Amino acid sequence: MVRLAALLLIFPLPLTSAAQAGVEGAGDPRAGLAAAAPTAVVRGGSYVPLYSPESGAVTVEPFRMDRYPVTRGDFVAFVASNPRWRRSQVPGVFADSRYLSDWSGDLEPGDRLDAPVTHVSWFAARAYCTWVGKRLPRVDEWEFAARADETRTDAMGDRSHKARILQLYTQRRTPLPPVGSTFRNLYGIHDMHGLAWEWVLDFNTVTAADDSRGGDRKDGQLYCAAGADGATDREDYAAFLRYAFRSTLQGTTTSAVLGFRCAADLE
Amino acid sequence: MRQFDTKSKAIWTVVGAIGALLAVSALAFSLSSARSGATVAYADPIPSVTSLPEVRGEEYAVLTAPPHVPDPITRNHATRVIVELETIEQDMELAPGVTYNMWTFGGTVPGSFIRVREGDLVEFRLRNRHDSTVPHNIDLHAVSGPGGGAKASLTMPGHETVFEFRALHPGLYVYHCATAPVGLHVANGMYGLILVEPREGMKPVDREYYVMQSEFYTDSGFNEQGHHPFSMERALAENPSYVLFNGHTEALMGENALGANVGETIRLFVGNGGPNLASSFHVIGAVLDNVYPEGGTVANHNVQTTLVPAGGSAITEFRVNVPGDLILVDHSIFRAFNKGALGTIAVSGEDKLGIFSGQLDNRPYDPPTAHQH
Numbered sequence A: 001m002v003r004l005a006a007l008l009l010i011f012p013l014p015l016t017s018a019a020q021a022g023v024e025g026a027g028d029p030r031a032g033l034a035a036a037a038p039t040a041v042v043r044g045g046s047y048v049p050l051y052s053p054e055s056g057a058v059t060v061e062p063f064r065m066d067r068y069p070v071t072r073g074d075f076v077a078f079v080a081s082n083p084r085w086r087r088s089q090v091p092g093v094f095a096d097s098r099y100l101s102d103w104s105g106d107l108e109p110g111d112r113l114d115a116p117v118t119h120v121s122w123f124a125a126r127a128y129c130t131w132v133g134k135r136l137p138r139v140d141e142w143e144f145a146a147r148a149d150e151t152r153t154d155a156m157g158d159r160s161h162k163a164r165i166l167q168l169y170t171q172r173r174t175p176l177p178p179v180g181s182t183f184r185n186l187y188g189i190h191d192m193h194g195l196a197w198e199w200v201l202d203f204n205t206v207t208a209a210d211d212s213r214g215g216d217r218k219d220g221q222l223y224c225a226a227g228a229d230g231a232t233d234r235e236d237y238a239a240f241l242r243y244a245f246r247s248t249l250q251g252t253t254t255s256a257v258l259g260f261r262c263a264a265d266l267e
Numbered sequence B: 001m002r003q004f005d006t007k008s009k010a011i012w013t014v015v016g017a018i019g020a021l022l023a024v025s026a027l028a029f030s031l032s033s034a035r036s037g038a039t040v041a042y043a044d045p046i047p048s049v050t051s052l053p054e055v056r057g058e059e060y061a062v063l064t065a066p067p068h069v070p071d072p073i074t075r076n077h078a079t080r081v082i083v084e085l086e087t088i089e090q091d092m093e094l095a096p097g098v099t100y101n102m103w104t105f106g107g108t109v110p111g112s113f114i115r116v117r118e119g120d121l122v123e124f125r126l127r128n129r130h131d132s133t134v135p136h137n138i139d140l141h142a143v144s145g146p147g148g149g150a151k152a153s154l155t156m157p158g159h160e161t162v163f164e165f166r167a168l169h170p171g172l173y174v175y176h177c178a179t180a181p182v183g184l185h186v187a188n189g190m191y192g193l194i195l196v197e198p199r200e201g202m203k204p205v206d207r208e209y210y211v212m213q214s215e216f217y218t219d220s221g222f223n224e225q226g227h228h229p230f231s232m233e234r235a236l237a238e239n240p241s242y243v244l245f246n247g248h249t250e251a252l253m254g255e256n257a258l259g260a261n262v263g264e265t266i267r268l269f270v271g272n273g274g275p276n277l278a279s280s281f282h283v284i285g286a287v288l289d290n291v292y293p294e295g296g297t298v299a300n301h302n303v304q305t306t307l308v309p310a311g312g313s314a315i316t317e318f319r320v321n322v323p324g325d326l327i328l329v330d331h332s333i334f335r336a337f338n339k340g341a342l343g344t345i346a347v348s349g350e351d352k353l354g355i356f357s358g359q360l361d362n363r364p365y366d367p368p369t370a371h372q373h
Ligand SMILES: [Cu+2]
Pocket: B103, B135, B136, B137, B177, B178, B179, B185, B190
């Protein structure tokens, strides 16, 4: 509940603007195919986030998450059904000028339909997930699921796995290859590391001042040695890269290396 | 209460006596200093910024790739200098046949050399190329302000950030990326030098070059062929596989040697990007006539080896008096011999036999015999 209140504080705009933005909403029959994207169950548990109050553990309730990032093919179906999310229609308050800029037209993503969609804003990603009857994963959900390797729910205590993840992050791959091209973890989820960065619902929690959870980290502290201060695992460089990336984001930001996947509560 | 007063009075008497004693001895010390003509230690004033020079006009900074340095500044007034620098991530060679995914300022390691004048207002535009995978920023050690500009310049892929700073202090300064995890960004090649020329300019020399040392932590041994990723284990142990000048084992070797002619004066702008090691910078075959240690303003003379800290610099000046190769090394010598910290200044011209003869003879000599002692 504290958490929800915090989200309301951080995102007054999106919560009131989703309707204005013309999302058809869950239940749109045209969303059926995309909604059927395979999900995996992530049994909950607790983990210690990179930045945590009193370095404590955070509990994550069980949830579902898409096995793959949303693809360009998926997203073209969304913009076809939701004209207001087309490149030529989207208002500047919902996406910056580079939104879907790697497409050749409103409904023309070109080739690589099975590659992750990128150049999408948080607002657009959120609208997509709503359209398919899901939501964006929360940062704790994403981080929790990302700790698994092929056989362990939490492989991050293993230095060699840490090194492997960091190596995946610093491998350059342009254009982005199809989804499913990096390893499948214990839950059956692919591409958590080394394909594209992914939006999370509360992407700016860690750097937002006055937030209930990360309030001790003020905006902009993720630079130089200050980035290490208060971190729970100073050797998890991959996590630093993720948090640093998120710290640069605004809801309208789009980037060639930033996509998303959806999640859902467990019924 | 009375008792307290008495006690406190006693204490103050003692304190006063000690104070008087100190004052007398300080006076005696300063008198003796004055008598011997020595300067009083710790007497340098700390300058205050009372008035900033007027900014007239604007210009775009000319940036150069190592080992080149932009031309000296001829302006005699402050201006707005616009610096446009792009961060680029790309696979590059550390040695022939060895590649590494470098993160760069301007596409080179070390990054572009920036030259401004004391008092200039620098408008810094940092661009992070569209195909970058991570955000970058810049901390310039010449900046007076939080993070050296790091916070103000945090830039995601495909974006440009702008901030301004006043070049208050003359000197040679390191700049580097400071995005978390900062060690990784620096280890991947994100550093360079910015020179703030003093208002009165710098004495002309025949040649200026840009040399920056840094080390690389690959999960491989030196010269092991192929593409190699960063090794966290090596970085934590501060045990690099490569220690290099200008980012490549051959950057200043063979046909890439720095050139000079006999009799010329050379100014090397030497930086150390680290991320971890301090450099014992040495030029084999030359004595450094002038060294401005740590890139500051006081010159030292007749220096053999100068220490260049990680995240620091030195300006070295010397005349090349005889022909032949001068070898730049980190005199922490295993780094030079086994890890690549080598460079060359190839000096051409006439022999100067009065200064150095070369080998004059090579002859056997008789071992001592038993009856001789
Ligand atoms: Cu960087």
